[in-house]
Amino acid sequence: MTTTLDIANDLVALCKAGKFAECGEKYWAPDVISVEAGAPPGGDPVSRGLSEVRGKGQWWAANHEVHSVEVEGPYANGDQFVVRFKMEVTPKASGQRMTMDEMAVYTLKDGKIAEERFFYNM
Numbered sequence: 001m002t003t004t005l006d007i008a009n010d011l012v013a014l015c016k017a018g019k020f021a022e023c024g025e026k027y028w029a030p031d032v033i034s035v036e037a038g039a040p041p042g043g044d045p046v047s048r049g050l051s052e053v054r055g056k057g058q059w060w061a062a063n064h065e066v067h068s069v070e071v072e073g074p075y076a077n078g079d080q081f082v083v084r085f086k087m088e089v090t091p092k093a094s095g096q097r098m099t100m101d102e103m104a105v106y107t108l109k110d111g112k113i114a115e116e117r118f119f120y121n122m
Contacts, residue, residue: 002111004076004078004079004080004081004108005074005076005081007027007081007108007111008073008074008076008081008083008106009074010023010026011023011026011027011074011083011106012071012073012074012083014026015069015071015083015085016071018069020057021054021057024053024054024057024113027112027113028050028053028112028113029109029110029112029113029114030049030050031048031049031114032048032049032050032053032112032113032114032115032116033046033047033048033114033115033116034046034047034048034052034053034056034115034116034117034118035047035115035116035117035118036056036118037118037119037120038120043056043059063091063092063093064089064090064091064092065089065090065092066087066088066089067087067088067089067090067097068087068088069085069086069087069088070085070086070087071083071084071085072084072085072086079107079108079109080105080106080107080108081105081106081108082103082104082105082106083103083104083106084101084102084103084104085100085101085102085103085104086099086100086101086102087099087100087102088100100120101120101121102118102119102120102121103118103119103121104116104117104118104119105117105118105119
């Protein structure tokens, strides 16, 4: 039986390897909900379903240059786990390099991510 910690450890390993899209495709539920602390310009902070969550990730990748990523965790409890991401990025619109410090809370249902919720400290 796969546990929350098994899934969390695999997700962290994939992220540490730079395989962010792959870990989503592996673990997102078809009806996944992704909640950002802030919305992209003109967008909604809540993405629902695989298509919207994929689109959000594609928008982010297309609009940011990533210089470095550190991944910490996971920290598991029941059907949830937390991962910390520290990133050095340059938003292409501003050209100003910045540090993002982000916590992600993942909630599992039937071995898939039913919800992911992001908290920022920038």
